[in-house]
Amino acid sequence: xxxxxxxxxxxxxxxxxxxxxxxxxxxxxxxxxxxxxxxxxxxxxxxxxxxxxxxxxxxxxxxxxxxxxxxxxxxxxxxxxxxxxxxxxxxxxxxxxxxxxxxxxxxxxxxxxxxxxxxxxxxxxxxxxxxxxxxxxxxxxxxxxxxxxxxxxxxxxxxxxxxxxxxxxxxxxxxxxxxxxxxxxxxxxxxxxxxxxxxxxxxxxxxxxxxxxxxxxxxxxxxxxxxxxxxxxxxxxxxxxxxxxxxxxxxxxxxxxxxxxxxxxxxxxxxxxxxxxxxxxxxxxxxxxxxxxxxxxxxxxxxxxxxxxxxxxxxxxxxxxxxxxxxxxxxxxxxxxxxxxxxxxxxxxxxxxxxxxxxxxxxxxxxxxxxxxxxxxxxxxxxxxxxxxxxxxxxxxxxxxxxxxxxxxxxxxxxxxxxxxxxxxxxxxxxxxxxxxxxxxxxxxxxxxxxxxxxxxxxxxxxxxxxxxxxxxxxxxxxxxxxx
Numbered sequence: 001x002x003x004x005x006x007x008x009x010x011x012x013x014x015x016x017x018x019x020x021x022x023x024x025x026x027x028x029x030x031x032x033x034x035x036x037x038x039x040x041x042x043x044x045x046x047x048x049x050x051x052x053x054x055x056x057x058x059x060x061x062x063x064x065x066x067x068x069x070x071x072x073x074x075x076x077x078x079x080x081x082x083x084x085x086x087x088x089x090x091x092x093x094x095x096x097x098x099x100x101x102x103x104x105x106x107x108x109x110x111x112x113x114x115x116x117x118x119x120x121x122x123x124x125x126x127x128x129x130x131x132x133x134x135x136x137x138x139x140x141x142x143x144x145x146x147x148x149x150x151x152x153x154x155x156x157x158x159x160x161x162x163x164x165x166x167x168x169x170x171x172x173x174x175x176x177x178x179x180x181x182x183x184x185x186x187x188x189x190x191x192x193x194x195x196x197x198x199x200x201x202x203x204x205x206x207x208x209x210x211x212x213x214x215x216x217x218x219x220x221x222x223x224x225x226x227x228x229x230x231x232x233x234x235x236x237x238x239x240x241x242x243x244x245x246x247x248x249x250x251x252x253x254x255x256x257x258x259x260x261x262x263x264x265x266x267x268x269x270x271x272x273x274x275x276x277x278x279x280x281x282x283x284x285x286x287x288x289x290x291x292x293x294x295x296x297x298x299x300x301x302x303x304x305x306x307x308x309x310x311x312x313x314x315x316x317x318x319x320x321x322x323x324x325x326x327x328x329x330x331x332x333x334x335x336x337x338x339x340x341x342x343x344x345x346x347x348x349x350x351x352x353x354x355x356x357x358x359x360x361x362x363x364x365x366x367x368x369x370x371x372x373x374x375x376x377x378x379x380x381x382x383x384x385x386x387x388x389x390x391x392x393x394x395x396x397x398x399x400x401x402x403x404x405x406x407x408x409x410x411x412x413x414x415x416x417x418x419x420x421x422x423x424x425x426x427x428x429x430x431x432x433x434x435x436x437x438x439x440x441x442x443x444x445x446x447x448x449x450x451x452x453x454x455x456x457x458x459x460x461x462x463x464x465x466x467x468x469x470x471x472x473x474x475x476x477x478x479x480x481x482x483x484x
Contacts, residue, residue, distance in 0.1 A: 144292045181377060220271055275303065323432075327470055340369040348365060418462040
């Protein structure tokens with residue numbers, strides 16, 4: 001924190017190669033308390049924020065909810081299974097599961113509220129003691145973005161809310177109801193699901209990767225020939241999907257392939273991460289480790305978008321409706337719902353400076369944030385006042401404002417895709433270098449180096465235009481089916 005870092009950078013090639021790392025290290029050092037204070041803070045968090053976080057994890061993982069799936073047969077279901085019923089095709093099942101879920105959260109709301117107060121209280125106290133003006137400033141620094149970039153992104157997102165509300169209303173028409181309730185957000189709109197077996201999925205993916213570049217297709221072919229991918233579901237295998245770099249330029253992918261579009265889309269997403277790992281393989285290890293979450297989803301989102309656009313182009317109207325629904329539903333969660341979570345967290349940090357909040361107060365702030373973002377897209381009397389209890393991200397002791405980087409990652413990837421559509425050849429020429437450089441500079445500097453101004457609302461508007469195109473097609477398909 002006391003070194004003349006700029007002189008080091010100007011005098012040494014190695015320091016120049018790691019300029020961002022050194023500058024961030026200096027700023028981090030300047031935001032530390034005295035060593036003795038940092039030592040006691042590290043000790044106290046074990047019985048403070050970390051203990052509250054663990055309480056939330058332990059408590060919420062053990063909640064069981066009584067639910068009458070069939071008349072006269074009351075089962076005790078884990079909360080995760082109750083929440084999965086939000087995707088049930090039967091609206092009555094969805095509604096009753098939602099009501100049972102809210103009742104369970106209400107029952108456990110007092111200790112969960114204590115956990116949230118503890119975690120957010122620690123964040124607030126330590127940020128102030130370490131000289132950060134706000135907790136958000138620290139979070140932005142950790143994720144390599146600045147306030148101008150964040151404000152531009154959220155401004156463009158707010159202007160897109162009416163488009164997402166058009167989607168919500170069209171989905172309600174597709175489901176044959178007047179308006180969506182919270183428990184309808186994940187309801188399936190079509191049963192016309194095309195089967196995508198493994199071999200067909202792989203061939204389709206290779207073809208679409210090849211339309212971008214031989215190198216991207218080659219990466220996918222290598223992942224298959226060298227058996228990087230653990231794809232098949234089996235007993236004892238964990239759920240979810242992820243990609244992890246190993247060795248020099250290889251990766252390993254875990255997923256649970258399902259013979260549906262969602263399965264091939266997940267494969268494209270994870271191999272996008274593998275392509276990013278390939279692009280950055282020759283960079284120094286500190287640069288590889290400096291890629292923040294805001295930029296880590298760039299290649300995966302881009303690859304997933306290439307695949308989705310191709311699948312839409314070749315599908316029947318029923319198939320396209322299903323594919324569009326999956327994509328827009330995810331985008332709505334990432335833009336609209338994460339906006340609501342961000343607004344909620346802002347309000348909580350502001351209040352937490354002065355006092356602890358009750359479970360009721362957390363619920364009121366959550367509902368207000370949902371009304372401000374979802375608007376008239378869903379029934380204002382059927383929102384989810386306990387989303388603050390559901391989302392474990394709020395309880396992280398290392399990452400405050402954990403949610404918005406997902407939104408940044410999606411929209412940054414879509415913004416790049418919009419640039420690719422405008423000038424494919426120019427974009428291809430610089431794309432790999434952009435991926436390789438994600439540990440060299442903050443997001444705005446990196447984007448500017450390649451001709452993108454992410455501090456401008458126009459960039460994010462271009463990202464959202466990709467989603468708007470899908471929404472427009474979805475609305476037209478829903479209305480055409482309704483007219484038949």
